Amino acid sequence: MKIGEAARRVGAEVHVLRHWNDEGVVVPDRAPSGHREYTEEHVRRLRVVQACRGVGMSLAEIRLVLHRGEAGRAGAIERRLRRIRAQRARLADAERFLEHVIDCTHDLLTRCEDCTGYALGAPEPVEEPGPGAVDGGDGR
Ligand SMILES: [Zn+2]
Numbered sequence: 001m002k003i004g005e006a007a008r009r010v011g012a013e014v015h016v017l018r019h020w021n022d023e024g025v026v027v028p029d030r031a032p033s034g035h036r037e038y039t040e041e042h043v044r045r046l047r048v049v050q051a052c053r054g055v056g057m058s059l060a061e062i063r064l065v066l067h068r069g070e071a072g073r074a075g076a077i078e079r080r081l082r083r084i085r086a087q088r089a090r091l092a093d094a095e096r097f098l099e100h101v102i103d104c105t106h107d108l109l110t111r112c113e114d115c116t117g118y119a120l121g122a123p124e125p126v127e128e129p130g131p132g133a134v135d136g137g138d139g140r
Helices: 003-010 014-022 040-054 059-066 073-101 113-121
Strands: none
Touching: 003 014, 003 040, 014 040, 040 059, 059 073, 073 113
């Protein structure tokens, strides 16, 4: 199928698919005419890429994940897993906080130890490091 149909199938813009092609993430074959030819396999890959983008993965990371045998693949996956686990922990903290706040009887949040405890325990916002950046502190 041509790029327009592939884009329609996954609900993306054509220029996005071109960009993913240029970045080596999903690279369709070329017809003799030069048009990109997407197969069902490409459509499945496009959906995987969309799912990965939806959880904040960069195209560089996704390329590594999709291509077995790429150098640095295991490390990139390990870093993303650590980030996902840290995000899950922060979300769990936020969930506990909000579940408490809805029932909190203090007139001011700052007078409640449970409320302020959440803020004190919250980590600094984490910057998204670029590819190859090292997550410090765990000796890897
Ligand atoms: Zn409270």
